[in-house]
Amino acid sequence: MHDLLDNGARIPAAEAAPLSHAPDEEVSHLSDTADAEGPVRRFIVNGRFLATEPVGVHRVATEMVRHAHRLIASDPALARRIALELWIPFDAQDRANALGVPYRVVGPLKGNAWEQLTLPLRAGRATVVSLCNVGPVLRRNAVTMLHDVQVLLSPESYSANFRRWYRLQQPMAGDRHRRILTVSEFSRDQIVEANVAPADKITVIHNGCDHVLSDSADDAVLKRLFLEQGGYTLALSSLQAHKNIVVLLRAFARPELKDRTLVLFGSASRDRFVAAGYHVPSNVRFAGRVSDGELRALYENAAMFAFPSTTEGFGLPPLEAMRLGTPAIVAPCGALPEACGDGALYVAHDDPSAWAKAIASVYQGPQHRSDLSARALNRAKRLTWDRAARNLINTLLSL
Structure with a gap:
C-alpha cells in the first residue's frame, strides 16, 4: 500500500503541462x-x-499531495527536476496508508512538537511545504499555505488558545517563510491587510472540487434519515459563528418553508444547538458525521445546498454540491463570489426572509432549479485538483 522511505530516499516527481483556463481562474505560475x-x-x-x-x-492538503504525486510519478522529465516527499509523525500512519502515496515516518515526537522541532531539524537543506495553515515557524526555508485569517475576521468562532497560537505563528510564517500560498484573491487581500505577509510574497492557488466524484454514493443514508430525492435542503452543521447556520434555522421556521426539510450534516447535534440558545424548528434533521459516500448521496439527492457563511477563505462545500449538479444558494461574502462565480444564487447573509423566499423558489420552479443546476455544474467543472497540483509544483519550481 505504501513505501516506507529511508533517510535521503527520493519520491519521483513531474513537469507541468500547458493548462487551458477560464478568464477568471489563475494561470500556471511557470512557463x-x-x-x-x-x-x-x-x-x-x-x-x-x-x-x-x-x-x-x-x-x-490531501488532494494537493495526491495529485501532485501522480503528476510527478507519471512524468520522468518532471521527476528529474523535483522530488516531493511526504514526511509524517508516527501516529499518522493509518491515514497516510489511505492516502496511497509513498511516505516517510520521521521521529521523534508528535503533534505540535513534531511540526515545530522534529520536522525542521531533520529536513536538512530541503524546503518544507506545509498546506494546513501552520508550518515550522523558526525555519526560513519553508513554504506555507495560509487558507485565511478567519481568526482575525471571526475570532468568536475559535477558542482563546487557538486565537493566541494563530496570531503568533501566522505573522512569523509570513515574515520568515520563502513563500506564502493561499486559496483565493480574497484571502490574499485579507492576509495583506492583516500585515501577515506582503502581496508580492503570496501565490493564489484555487482549490479543486472534483474529489467529490471519487466515492460512490451511499444511498443508505437517505433511508436512515427518511429522505426523498429532491425533498430537502442540505447544509453544514456548525456552531462556528461565521458559518451563520442561525439564518437557516430562522428561514425554516417561516411559513414559506414550514413543510420543507432542512438536513444538517456535521458534528454539531441538535442538543448542542439548543444548549447554545438556538431555536431548532421541528423540520430540521441532523445527519451527524457522514462518510464521503453518504455525503455524495446527500448532495446528489438534495433539492439544493445552502451556505450562508459570513466569511470564507474559499468555500468548498457549495462547490462540492455544484460539481454534482446540485444548485447552491450562498451568501455574497468572503471568497464565495470568487469561488462560486455565476454558478450560485446569492442571498444576503443576514436576511432569513430572503433565504426562505429563495429556497421556496427553487422548490416551486422546476425550470428555475434546472437552470441553476446547469450553471452550478458548468462553474464547478473548471476547478480541478489536477490544476491546483500543477500550480503548486510550478510555484515550488519557480522559487
Whole structure:
C-alpha cells in the first residue's frame, strides 16, 4: 500500500503541462519552456495533518499531495527536476496508508512538537511545504499555505488558545517563510491587510472540487434519515459563528418553508444547538458525521445546498454540491463570489426572509432549479485538483 522511505530516499516527481483556463481562474505560475536541466529540487511536505481529525483544510492538503504525486510519478522529465516527499509523525500512519502515496515516518515526537522541532531539524537543506495553515515557524526555508485569517475576521468562532497560537505563528510564517500560498484573491487581500505577509510574497492557488466524484454514493443514508430525492435542503452543521447556520434555522421556521426539510450534516447535534440558545424548528434533521459516500448521496439527492457563511477563505462545500449538479444558494461574502462565480444564487447573509423566499423558489420552479443546476455544474467543472497540483509544483519550481 505504501513505501516506507529511508533517510535521503527520493519520491519521483513531474513537469507541468500547458493548462487551458477560464478568464477568471489563475494561470500556471511557470512557463512550459522553463529550463528542465539542473539538480533535483527536494521539497518535504509536512504530513502532520494526517495525524489529526480531518477538517476542510486537510481535504485540500490531501488532494494537493495526491495529485501532485501522480503528476510527478507519471512524468520522468518532471521527476528529474523535483522530488516531493511526504514526511509524517508516527501516529499518522493509518491515514497516510489511505492516502496511497509513498511516505516517510520521521521521529521523534508528535503533534505540535513534531511540526515545530522534529520536522525542521531533520529536513536538512530541503524546503518544507506545509498546506494546513501552520508550518515550522523558526525555519526560513519553508513554504506555507495560509487558507485565511478567519481568526482575525471571526475570532468568536475559535477558542482563546487557538486565537493566541494563530496570531503568533501566522505573522512569523509570513515574515520568515520563502513563500506564502493561499486559496483565493480574497484571502490574499485579507492576509495583506492583516500585515501577515506582503502581496508580492503570496501565490493564489484555487482549490479543486472534483474529489467529490471519487466515492460512490451511499444511498443508505437517505433511508436512515427518511429522505426523498429532491425533498430537502442540505447544509453544514456548525456552531462556528461565521458559518451563520442561525439564518437557516430562522428561514425554516417561516411559513414559506414550514413543510420543507432542512438536513444538517456535521458534528454539531441538535442538543448542542439548543444548549447554545438556538431555536431548532421541528423540520430540521441532523445527519451527524457522514462518510464521503453518504455525503455524495446527500448532495446528489438534495433539492439544493445552502451556505450562508459570513466569511470564507474559499468555500468548498457549495462547490462540492455544484460539481454534482446540485444548485447552491450562498451568501455574497468572503471568497464565495470568487469561488462560486455565476454558478450560485446569492442571498444576503443576514436576511432569513430572503433565504426562505429563495429556497421556496427553487422548490416551486422546476425550470428555475434546472437552470441553476446547469450553471452550478458548468462553474464547478473548471476547478480541478489536477490544476491546483500543477500550480503548486510550478510555484515550488519557480522559487
